[in-house]
Amino acid sequence: MKTYKIAAIPADGIGPEVIAAGLQALEALERRDGSFKLEVEHFDWGSDYYKKHGVMMPEDGRDQLKPFDAIFFGAVGAPDVPDHITLWGLRLPICQGFDQYANVRPTKILPGITSPLAGVGPGDLDWVIVRENSEGEYAGNGGRTHRGMPEEVGTEVAIFTRVGVTRIMRYAFKLAQSRPRKLLTVVTKSNAQRFGMVMWDEIAAEVAQEFPDVTWDKMLVDAMTVRMTLKPKSLDTIVATNLHADILSDLAGALAGSLGVAPTANIDPERRYPSMFEPIHGSAFDITGKGIANPVATFWTAAQMLEHLGEAKAAARLMEAVEKVTAEGIITPDIGGTATTQQVTDAVCEAIRMSNI
Numbered sequence: 001m002k003t004y005k006i007a008a009i010p011a012d013g014i015g016p017e018v019i020a021a022g023l024q025a026l027e028a029l030e031r032r033d034g035s036f037k038l039e040v041e042h043f044d045w046g047s048d049y050y051k052k053h054g055v056m057m058p059e060d061g062r063d064q065l066k067p068f069d070a071i072f073f074g075a076v077g078a079p080d081v082p083d084h085i086t087l088w089g090l091r092l093p094i095c096q097g098f099d100q101y102a103n104v105r106p107t108k109i110l111p112g113i114t115s116p117l118a119g120v121g122p123g124d125l126d127w128v129i130v131r132e133n134s135e136g137e138y139a140g141n142g143g144r145t146h147r148g149m150p151e152e153v154g155t156e157v158a159i160f161t162r163v164g165v166t167r168i169m170r171y172a173f174k175l176a177q178s179r180p181r182k183l184l185t186v187v188t189k190s191n192a193q194r195f196g197m198v199m200w201d202e203i204a205a206e207v208a209q210e211f212p213d214v215t216w217d218k219m220l221v222d223a224m225t226v227r228m229t230l231k232p233k234s235l236d237t238i239v240a241t242n243l244h245a246d247i248l249s250d251l252a253g254a255l256a257g258s259l260g261v262a263p264t265a266n267i268d269p270e271r272r273y274p275s276m277f278e279p280i281h282g283s284a285f286d287i288t289g290k291g292i293a294n295p296v297a298t299f300w301t302a303a304q305m306l307e308h309l310g311e312a313k314a315a316a317r318l319m320e321a322v323e324k325v326t327a328e329g330i331i332t333p334d335i336g337g338t339a340t341t342q343q344v345t346d347a348v349c350e351a352i353r354m355s356n357i
């Protein structure tokens, strides 16, 4: 029997609520499949840890995580700790330190969930957004001079490297190739941004030659928002920069019904380090402790984790169970239902028990 070591970092707000739900579904899958085992270790890092120790995680945090097969992450953010501390103190050091350069964000309209787009239902919108997760405007390169003076200047320099762009492009083409439609859209802003963005276009054309069976096209990011909204069916796999994909994937989440169902995987495709799986949403302190956090995004990212570990069948079983439950209308208030986190979780666990895949 295969055993996988999972590091669970529930962290802040609703993080512990949705991670607990996700672990219950994973345990149900373990029992149903009987072919793999998950050894889960919990880490109490996050804002409470910060208030006690002055850091979000211990100095050797990454060394502690290195031996794990995957990281299952909740969310960071607390009302009384500045956001840049929670983000740069825990989530980003893991992403960057483990070179998780591919951020993979699947989006589709699950049965029983309504898109704000009129006439668009399940099957009309089925995308995967690949976000470059290590460069661009988020590389931390910039500065400010003449603070507070009329001549103050602030810069946020977007860094793109040939190595960085080539590896994310290759990842995206490969992913597009593995999906039935074999369709990739490369997003840039190369009409206005003549350097890094034109390099993206050139590298896309080079990498495309390695994938003759993938149909691909280019879009400018502004026009892309229009295409996502008006012609969702014309898209399948999408690759974009760190900043552009950050924005496009929030739009994608909204078009698919809610951020509460949107998952994300931070992947080191070379598998030198553990990859990290999390819901896209934050700690949602407005609903913390109320028992109504939507666990669907966390179930979906658990499915991404299983797939990454090589347990594709269990991943499919989990998504089938989730779709059965949303189709039945067992959904939380954020997407128009009345069910609690635990009721949705129990229904998903039951669907896993009954599943025949």
Ligand code: NAD
Pocket: 014, 018, 074, 075, 076, 077, 078, 079, 083, 091, 259, 260, 279, 280, 281, 282, 283, 284, 285, 286, 287, 292, 293, 294, 295, 297, 332, 334
């Ligand atoms: P948020 O995603 O926490 O919440 C936005 C809105 O969506 C809230 O009304 C919330 O109740 C709702 N929501 C989010 N997830 C939900 C779920 N699973 N079920 C039901 N409703 C859900 O974003 P925010 O309010 O902008 O940020 C709150 C904190 O989270 C901040 O400190 C922010 O920095 C942090 N944050 C962290 C991450 C992360 O850890 N990856 C991501 C985004 C925001």
Ligand code: MN
Pocket: 246, 247, 250
């Ligand atoms: Mn974002």
